[in-house]
Amino acid sequence: MLTDALFQALFNISSPRILLSVHGRDFKIIYDNEAFRSASLNETFSIAGRSIWDLFNAGNCSSDNLVLLENTLIQSVELKQTLFLYDFDYQFAATGHGKTCWELEIIPIENENGQPPYIILTLKLQKKQKYTGIQQHPELLNIVSHIPIGLCILSGETMVLEIVNEKMLNLWDRNDSIQGLPLLEFMPELTDQVFPKLLQQVYTSGIAFSNRGAVVQLVVGGRLKSVYMDFSYTPLKNSDGVTDSILVMAEDVTDNIMGLQREQQLAERLTAINEELSFSNLELAENESRIRFLLNALPQQVWTADSAGLLDYVNQVVCDDFGFDVATVIGHGWQKFVHPDDLAESLEKWSNALETGCEYVTEFRLLFQDGNYRWFLSRAIPLIENGKLLLWIGTNTNIELQKSNEQRKDEFISIASHELKTPLTSIKAFNQLIQRKNQEHALDGFILKSAQNIARLERLIKDLLDVTKINAGKINYELxxxxxxxxxxxTIENVQLTAPDHTIILENAVEISCLGDRYRLEQVVHNFLTNAVKYSPDGQKIIVKSTLEENDLIVSVQDFGIGIAEKDRKRLFERYYRVGDNAMRFEGLGLGLFISSEILRRHQGNFWIESEPGYGSTFFFRLPVG
Structure with a gap:
């Protein structure tokens, strides 16, 4: 609100000043000061109550000025900002003189609700015309404030800031107090940069200029900062066709440029990794197109993931195999292409690699565009610089042929086992006949040894058959x-008969009925016991326990033999695995524990080992009985 004292202070000035009402576009005059009445040679009567357009009309103003004045009044109210009009040609009606050039100051007055119901309009006489170009473009005033990029108009050879929008002020880190100042006065940091020269070139030649991604040094937050900008300089010409101002449009593209730089850094890192994979005599250029060409030329699938494990690049081989473009493959991730049966294990290993920063290695089947799955060996290593993991570089190698050969090998073993089993059955039968008919017992020792070796061969063949059944998913369980x-x-009694040098002690055995395949679970216990006997040649006892923990049956077999190193424990249940130093000391094909692990898995059970080299081992397995 305007108090009497403030009112007197505002209007008791030497420049003509009037108070306008904002209601409607007539802008009614509420009060005119003495200076205004004196300039109008009307010192006696006030013009209060009349529309401003009674004062400013086609008789004493140009039509462009009238449009410009109306737009500026409206814009001042909407923006709640003080605005200026320069070079406003106006002839006071009572003077009889020619038109005079005025500077108009338009100040919105806000009430307690933050709304401007009044405008103070002040006229200041200009000794000479300040600008000419903007009068030819009154429509720009309203456009500038609403355009979504930085925009301003610089007038004259000194590049005085005539109009500027909020977007440009934010980009410069300046406020609207700079309006009316020359460019180098409110942005002195541009003095030794190329931009003032470019502006003068456009002003002189009348030819527009634009550039993308230019580096500008600006004072932002009190510090000189490099900013990347797209900008254009467009000359604005007056009615005589002479350039009198320049329209400047600018947009901060720093984030985009930095993104491109990060992409370039990734390309350079890919170059370094690719050099390790390529032939030593092949020289690689450090440009992105050649890197991608080389990666696409590799017969392997090549991919990268960021430090969080998200896929961010695949080569053309991946796209050709899957039948999708790069963006689609990255969008889907590996989950869409990995076989459902292999997905859980591969994700678990990937999570472990991300947590530990260790190499990622797994095998899985990938879905090709022809609808068939093929086996791949996937391997990824982390790229670490200065102790920070930057990205993962991975390859997928097609091992479908190896898997096919492995399947053929299993088929061969199956056939060979059956072929061996037929004559072995006959030999066993004849041996039994010899034992029954031999009266002199002269060949008893040989016959017994023959029977033992036949039994050993039978166990080996049985194990081979079980492995082929497991691989084919054809092993049957009678639960x-x-x-x-x-x-x-x-089972303990049976093994004890074949191990006279050991004492197998059953320390605890819970009374419980178990649902499962009795023959197969007996096979697990038998394998655990025979292994304990085999790998404790100097041991005298083996301890067996079975306990009940909640709804789980826990069975343990403890020996006091050679023990197992930590690095070998996790691999003992793999097919054909034998601890290196003991492979030749102890008989067997390394299949018993693999078969046992598969039997336990099919019973929803699991197993583990506790061992100390030189002191023996304890093998555990758990079965759910609830």
């Missing part, structure tokens, strides 16, 4: 309730 304690005791 039915049985007395687990009775099975455990009988």
């Amino acid at each position: 039915e309730p049985f007395d687990f304690r009775k099975m455990l005791i009988e």
Whole structure:
């Protein structure tokens, strides 16, 4: 609100000043000061109550000035900002003189609700015309404030800031107090930069200029900062066709440029990794197109992931195999292409690699565009610089042929096992006949040894058959309730007969009925016991326990033999795996524990090992019985 004292202070000035009402576009005059009445040679009567357009009309103003004045009044109210009009030609009606050049100051007055119901309009006499170009472009005033990029108009050879929008002020880190100042006065940091020269070139030649991604040194937050900008300089000409101002449009593209730089850095890192994979005599150029060409030329699938494990690049081989472009493959991730049966294990290993920063290695089947799955060996290593993991570089190698050969090998083993089993059955039968008919017992020792070796061959062949059945998914399980304690005791008694040098002690055996395949679970216990005997040649006892923990049956077999190193424990249950130093000391094909692990897995059980080299091992397995 305007108090009497403030009112007197505002209007008791030497420049003509009037108070306008904002209601409607007539802008009614509420008060005119003495200076205004004196300039109008009307010192006696006030013009209060009349529309401003009674004062400013086609008789004393140009039509462009009238449009410009109306737009500026409206814009001042909408923006709640003080605005200026320069070079406003106006002839006071009572003077009878020619038109005079005025500077108009338009100040919105806000009420307690933050709304401007009034405008103070002040006229200041200009000794000479300040600008000429903007009068030819009154429509720009309203456009400038609403355009979504930085925009301003610089007038005259000194590049005085005539009009500027909020977007440009934010980009410069300046406020609207700079309006009316020359460019180098409010942005002195541009003095030794190329931009003032470019502006003068446009002003002189009348030819527009634009550039993309230019580096500008600006004072932002009190510090000189490099900013990347797209900008254009467009000359504005007056009615005589002479350039009198320049329209400047600018946009901050720093984030885009930095993104391109990061992409370039990734390309350079890919170059370094590719050099390790390529032939030593092949020289690589450090440009992105050649890098991608070389990666696409590799027969392997090549990919990268960021430090968080998200896929961010695949080569053309991946796209050709899957039948999708790069963006689609990255958008889907590996989950869309990995076989459902292999997905859980591959994700678990990938999560472990991300947590530990260790090499990622796994095998999985990938879905090709022809609808078939093919086996791949996937391997990825982290790229670490200065202790920071930057990205993962990975390759997928097609091992479908190896897998096919492995399958053929299993088929061969199966056939060979059956072929061996047929004559072995005959030999066993004849041996039994010899034992029954031999009266002199002269060949008893040889016959017994023959029977033992035949039994050994039978076990080996049986193991081979079980492995082929497991690989083919054809091993059958007959699940039915049985007395687990009775099975455990009988298995211990059977193994004890073949191990006279060891004492197998059953320290604890819970009475429980278990649902499962009795024969297969007996096979697990038998394998654990025979392994304990085999790998404790100097041991005298083996301890067996079975306990019940909640709804799980826990069975342990403890020996006091050679023990197992930590690095070998996790691999003992792999097919054909034998601890290196003991491979030739102890018989067997390394299949027993692999078969046992598969049997336990099919019973929703699991297993683990506790061992100390030189002191023995304890093998555990767990079965759910709830």
